[in-house]
């Protein structure tokens with residue numbers, strides 16, 4: 001699950017669990033989870049009347065189902081718990097694995113459903129398509145059972161892998177902040193109670209409880225980037241780049257990212273004026289902002305005016321450079337389009353408005369001799 005513009009609401013402020021709390025309670029990296037740890041681990045569950053647990057049948061989510069049921073049994077009166085398994089139908093073993101989850105759920109007194117993925121299965125981007133379909137099926141099931149939250153079993157090792165993966169793809173700070181322990185997507189709260197726990201502790205818990213789990217061979221398939229990164233993990237850890245450090249980095253970046261977002265909120269409230277043709281900011285006030293805040297503010301305006309979603313960071317950085325150069329150096333008017341938004345610098349103002357549809361824009365460009373503004377970029381490609 002990527003940033004995910006959806007991952008913006010981190011939900012850490014006023015939360016019952018300080019970030020990193022589970023890490024600090026871990027007695028030993030390889031020990032089973034004790035009953036005394038459950039209240040802290042599942043503290044975020046308490047505010048919900050019903051929660052759907054997403055269980056693939058792999059070790060982490062099998063441990064999640066087992067521990068959540070143990071927590072519920074110790075403290076009756078908490079949320080109602082449900083479980084669901086998506087059968088992607090991509091491996092011969094998947095139906096049997098879902099049946100095994102259903103059997104264990106029954107033993108734990110958790111209502112369970114298997115959700116088959118019946119849509120088209122693309123040749124390219126299969127993992128991404130499966131993830132999207134899985135989320136859609138689980139969100140629909142959560143609605144069906146009246147759950148306000150979906151619990152996922154991502155661990156600290158998954159967090160570390162996500163940070164590495166995003167680093168390799170050139171993510172900005174928002175991406176390097178990794179996944180959050182609590183976030184909202186499409187009205188559904190996503191909870192990740194194990195985000196600070198090493199996977200080794202879950203394996204020890206399963207072992208102690210005598211629970212079996214499935215092993216998905218695609219987790220080792222070197223055609224996919226994540227398994228390749230996973231294979232590098234031991235060598236990276238020997239150099240100090242282990243899961244604990246990477247997830248700590250993610251927490252620190254998340255904290256800085258939240259502060260920068262708050263500063264951008266303030267700049268937006270103070271500087272942006274609503275005009276008939278779009279949103280405007282005084283050029284001198286815009287140029288005086290710290291670059292990172294100016295970048296985020298420009299990104300927000302382009303995203304809302306362009307209506308094509310979040311803009312790719314590298315393109316936004318180029319646009320900011322050009323706008324600042326136009327404000328500092330170029331006396332002539334300036335206009336560029338990116339992701340469906342048009343950015344103009346004129347009369348000491350930066351104006352961001354919705355760009356005309358591309359065909360119309362081309363006609364205006366060829367027919368109009370009045371529009372002399374140098375168009376430094378072409379219509380913004382989708383990001």
Ligand SMILES: Nc1ncnc2c1ncn2[C@@H]1O[C@H](COP(=O)(O)OP(=O)(O)OP(=O)(O)O)[C@@H](O)[C@H]1O
Pocket residue numbers: 054055056057058059060061062084085086087088134151152153154158216219
């Ligand atoms: N097929 C599935 N059905 C239901 N939930 C799933 C499924 N696949 C993944 N999830 C949920 O998403 C989380 C992250 O998925 P990921 O693919 O990283 O885990 P996994 O390899 O399936 O194994 P594990 O169960 O050990 O987490 C899982 O922990 C689980 O909560």
